[in-house]
Amino acid sequence: MGQTLLFLLTTLSSSGAAEADLRAIIAKFATVTDFSETGAVVQELTATGDPAVERPLAALADGNLYARTADSMVFVGKEGDENVQLFDPLSGEPAGEASED
Numbered sequence: 001m002g003q004t005l006l007f008l009l010t011t012l013s014s015s016g017a018a019e020a021d022l023r024a025i026i027a028k029f030a031t032v033t034d035f036s037e038t039g040a041v042v043q044e045l046t047a048t049g050d051p052a053v054e055r056p057l058a059a060l061a062d063g064n065l066y067a068r069t070a071d072s073m074v075f076v077g078k079e080g081d082e083n084v085q086l087f088d089p090l091s092g093e094p095a096g097e098a099s100e101d
Contacts (some may be wrong), residue, residue: 019090022048026056026089029074032068056089068098
């Protein structure tokens with residue numbers, strides 16, 4: 001029982017760290033200034049081997065990855081009539097709206 005609990009805690013802890021690492025890499029998209037920097041971030045994400053990177057990379061390829069200027073947060077976006085609906089780049093959960101400016 002104790003070993004099972006230790007295994008579960010270790011697994012949960014490392015998956016949380018992995019998510020934090022992925023979020024840190026994704027956040028780099030907010031500061032890239034050219035194609036080569038974007039490519040470096042893409043390579044860093046793909047090198048993780050984590051299937052969760054599919055959503056932000058697909059959004060980037062489709063032109064739907066957005067960086068919010070106010071706080072440099074990166075989101076997957078879906079353009080609406082007047083605003084862009086924002087979604088978390090890993091979970092896909094709704095994260096609000098922003099103007100298209």
